[in-house]
Amino acid sequence: MPLYAAYASNMDPTQMRQRAPHSPMASTGWLCGWRITFAGDDLGWEGSLATVTEDRDDPDAQVFVVIYDVPDEDEANLDRWEGTELGVHRKIRARVDTADGPQLVWLYVVDGYEGGLPSARYIGVISDAAEVAGAPSDYIQRLRLHEARNVGPGPDEPMDNQG
Known part of the structure; x- marks a missing residue:
């Protein structure tokens, strides 16, 4: 089965069970020589x-x-979730260092320019997913402290419930 490496919200096994129910978690590891960033706006x-x-x-x-070990049927579901047919993400192959040695995996990358800010909510979702998956606390802390844009009304603005 092809191996898929998740680095954002799909790190959460509960979310992955909803998106790819036949894809068990195989292990964790590190994509060395790479960094997480944000792209598109x-x-x-x-x-x-x-x-x-x-x-x-x-x-x-x-x-x-x-x-995750991902069979073809789940890969097609993930492709739809990630918007590959819309050109949002594309798939690449990379090597990941695991406790059992290097593994060749595929992963999604945004097919767009690097830049822009993620929302604070999205940073929270990614950080929570990393925590559930067992990422080290210093890595989770760096994620949580990433610069983000606040979305929604400011502290002195009423919520608009009309839409």
Whole structure:
């Protein structure tokens, strides 16, 4: 079965069971020499979407990932969720370091420019998913502290419940 590496909200096994019910969690690992970043602006989640990119300037850069065994039927479901047919994400292959050695995996990256800010809500979802998946606390803390845009009314503005 092909191995898929999740680095954002799909790190949460409960979410993955909904999107890819035949895809068990296989392990966790690190995408070494890469960094998590955000790309596109307003593609979803009220801001930029998580993606990964190689980081040739920082030899210590790494991204925590959860690896799932994904059969063809679930891969097609994930492709729809990730918007590959719409050109939002594209799939790439990379090597992930795991406790059992390097694994060749596929993952989704945003097919857009790097930049923009994710929403605070999205940062919270990714951080929570990393925590549930067992990421180290310092990694989770760095995620939680990532710059984000606040979405919704300010503290002195009433909620608009008309829509």
